[in-house]
């Protein structure tokens with residue numbers, strides 16, 4: 342089972358690099374070898390490498406910046422995955438692609454299933470939804486993992502930002518009216534490897550969209566409070582604020598908890614509770 346991964350330096354890509362090494366023949370590609378702003382560069386790699394599985398861990402992930410760069414976000418998040426999926430279809434390879442909770446509008450009050458109506462509110466969410474739809478249209482052999490609120494011991498993310506601000510010793514104001522499931526990129530990569538293992542064992546009936554987040558839910562404020570509790574920062578005051586008090590260029594869903602039951606039923610994979618995952622992440626910081 343030969344694997345080609347787009348994006349090794351990101352949060353999920355770097356976890357995949359650690360977890361796949363020695364397990365499968367795997368090739369990772371980043372800029373400048375490929376540039377997803379030029380989708381043809383990805384197609385050329387799929388054709389020349391002839392993998393059995395392509396994992397697309399690369400994306401335009403700057404949610405606020407995307408509001409001002411809709412064309413670039415669309416090319417990287419929709420046209421490039423579409424081209425990859427079409428190239429995979431040519432050689433009967435499977436594509437594993439990541440998407441986001443931001444395809445939902447956040448108006449729900451119970452966890453979103455994979456069939457729940459999508460209505461992205463931001464340019465980023467729209468570009469990721471267009472990517473999902475293009476991948477689905479281009480290849481039957483697709484597995485799309487919608488995830489949320491990713492963080493890692495590597496890369497830039499909410500956890501790293503909070504710890505940096507805490508080091509300055511000032512009270513922190515954190516949004517308390519957006520609810521979701523913080524997800525350790527390592528656990529998402531583990532789930533991905535579980536799916537690859539199933540494909541390697543000959544699994545042929547597990548294609549489609551799956552939700553994949555750590556279990557449980559909290560607000561950004563709850564996430565920060567837990568982070569400071571676990572790191573012994575009793576000195577840090579975390580003040581809950583509303584979204585209106587922290588305006589951002591891109592709107593975020595107020596509620597974006599995803600039901601991950603299909604992943605559990607289909608692959609027997611369940612990501613651990615977010616608090617336990619955060620503890621493991623902190624141990625690696």
Ligand SMILES: NC(=O)c1ccc[n+]([C@@H]2O[C@H](COP(=O)([O-])OP(=O)(O)OC[C@H]3O[C@@H](n4cnc5c(N)ncnc54)[C@H](OP(=O)(O)O)[C@@H]3O)[C@@H](O)[C@H]2O)c1
Nearest residue numbers: 348351352353376377378399400402439441488489490491
């Ligand atoms: N981060 C989140 O909270 C979150 C939430 C839900 C879903 N997701 C999805 O989960 C997946 C993984 O996210 P992540 O947090 O691991 O992303 P990340 O850490 O931001 O990494 C993104 C990767 O994409 C690469 N990339 C960006 N532009 C590129 C281009 N033009 N050509 C080639 N590579 C390019 C980056 O490389 P460079 O660093 O070299 O640019 C990097 O390797 C993405 O599909 C994302 O949309 C993320």
